Amino acid sequence: MRLLLFSGGIDSTALAYQERPDVCLTVDYGQRPAAGEIRAAAALSRHLGLRHEVAAVDFSSLGLGPLAGRPSAELARAPEWWPYRNQMLITIAGMRFVAEGLKEIMFGAVATDVHADGKAPFIRSIDRLMRVQEGGVRVMAPARRMHPLALVRASGLPRNLLGATFSCHVLDTPCGTCRGCEKHADLIARLDSGHDDDRNRPRGKAKLALSG
Ligand SMILES: [Zn+2]
Secondary structure, three states: OEEEEOOOOHHHHHHHHHHOOOEEEEEEOOOOOHHHHHHHHHHHHHHHOOOEEEEEOOOHHHOOOOOOOOOOOOOOOOOOOOOOHHHHHHHHHHHHHHHHOOOEEEOOOOOOOOOHHHOHHHHHHHHHHHHOOOOOOEEEOOOOOOOHHHHHHHHOOOHHHHOOOOOOOOOOOOOOOOHHHHHHHHHHHHHHHOOOHHHHOOHHHOOOOOOO
């Protein structure tokens, strides 16, 4: 069984379209936009004919930044940093499905991720950490070397599905002003305008950083 952590954002939607996982899992970990993520992920999964599940574990009392409705930490490389979020999501996915034959967990890290838990050392480490335990589950980030624009183009994700994605950090409908909504609108505008100069931009200089 191959699982995709699916927030309903652009990156994970492109992966859902490209990889066609056996199950798409949206985790409600107490983030403020959870209802919007679940609604988008469920609709997109249904459209793609993919199995969708939701796991709810309330970590809202332990979150930081706009996703949790709290001030951002000084450690944060971007305001929306939620400490140890990706290892928490990967662990929840493993806990839920390892006994049902889970072999692979995919998540939507991209080359422009600024947080440590979207970068290569973390991906290598969490893959090894999961692999040495029961089930030998692998952790993959198929788009880890790609800019979000290149990912969307390479995946062939149709424009109508792109419009159904959801990236807000603060509300369950797009607020239009948070960093998540701004990046979402910017990426769609670039795709619509055919402006794809960022595709070949060196990894360290890319400005976009979509999450989920
Ligand atoms: Zn927003």
